[in-house]
Amino acid sequence: MSKIVKLKKGFDINLAGKAAQEFADLAAAQTFAIKPTDFLGIQRPKVLVNEGDTVKAGTPILFDKAMDQVMYVAPVSGEIVEVKRGEKRKLLEIRILADKEISYEDHGKINLSSVDRDTLKSKLAAGGVWPHLIQRPYGVVANPAETPKAIFISAFDTNPLAPDYGFTLQGEESYFQAGLDALVKLTDGKVHLNVDGSKSVPGIFSNAKGVVINKFSGPHPAGNVGVQIHHLDPINKGDLAWTISPFGVVQIGKLVVNGVFDASKVVAVTGSELTKTGYVKTLGGASVTSFVKGNLNSGHVRVISGNVLTGEKISLEGYLGFYHSQITVIPEGDQEEFLGWLKPSAKKLSFHKAIGLFSFLNKGEFKVDTNTHGEERPFVVTGVFEKVLPMDILPTYLFKAIIAEDFDEMEELGLYEIIEEDVALCEFVDPSKNELQELVRSGIELLMYS
Known part of the structure; x- marks a missing residue:
């Protein structure tokens, strides 16, 4: 039987730069990538291709030795131009220069x-x-x-x-x-x-x-x-x-x-720092360069694959994540602000009325940057997490249980029910500026591998 659920807890973040329901006139991507870091749970990735190989869309290019029946495949046909690795040879990206006409496995x-x-x-x-x-x-x-x-x-x-x-x-x-x-x-x-x-x-x-x-x-x-x-x-x-x-x-x-395997998708290109927003037809793993470069209001920006709460920071030459259908570009927040949160303003987006003192006067869209307006400090029990998480769990005590590595408490307080995206809003409103999404993932890994 279907249900109707009306939730009251939460907070809508109304940002400038929404994509109008029209297709933006932006250049097509030339290169594409599959990023093993997108797939949580991969333990031992095995690469099946080498630089210079040609593949079709749907050709297997890697798998996880711990679950070898699941193939991770090329989103496009073309030439493997780079197998990029990081520290300790960690596999970061497999880049493909796409054919003009996509052929499929x-x-x-x-x-x-x-x-x-x-x-x-x-x-x-x-x-x-x-x-x-x-x-x-x-x-x-x-x-x-x-x-x-x-x-x-x-x-x-x-x-x-x-x-x-x-x-x-x-x-x-x-x-x-x-x-x-x-x-x-x-x-x-x-x-x-x-x-x-x-x-x-x-x-x-x-x-x-x-x-x-x-x-x-x-x-x-x-x-x-x-x-x-x-x-x-x-x-x-x-x-x-x-x-x-x-x-x-x-x-x-x-x-x-x-x-x-057809990776074609429609992606929203959004954010206050873009001169043109809208939707583009592309394929999974597309390079964001053609959508972003030459389309910026300023040169000092944060490019995000996904949304501002849970997305991944990428470079101007970065690639769209496997699970993302959105690119967001906002101002980089690495500058100091005079008086910081003590300065009353109607232009600051905040869940806390003491910070955005006159924010109730501004019901429109907000332009925000990546500044956290504070430093990480010990947890303060304010009850604010419970106001934005519409679940019957006690998030503050759950976070403390993860820090203490108390397995029984983590289980009893609801860690089986959440992943990072569920506490992203808690992280946004947290007066203590803790990395709560990272904390939750560390707790999950403790339970998974214990």
């Missing part, structure tokens, strides 16, 4: 009416779309050897400047339904499709068949799938659920229907 179409679950898993894993399936708890790439109690899809994003899925997935209705049909075969439980109950639901979601459609409304993080799971079917010790983005569902559908 044929993985074979999948007949969902006759295929069994194990065969379907094998085909999805070999075809490169399996990494879209993320396991809860821990937020790592799902293991095909396991079966989840349910699968959850958040069909809307409440993060700052987030793309509109109704716009980015136009024309993909048949692939989305095919992807849903495949997901239904992967679980004995339900597939939950969670939509924005405060707006008109796009037809691609409202017309979906074979799934449970739930409605969520409220401020951010109402669009976070972890919050939605908490209110639908919470994760306890021993439970296993999978999540996937709407774009991931479409990619699975394209593999099922056409037998190819």
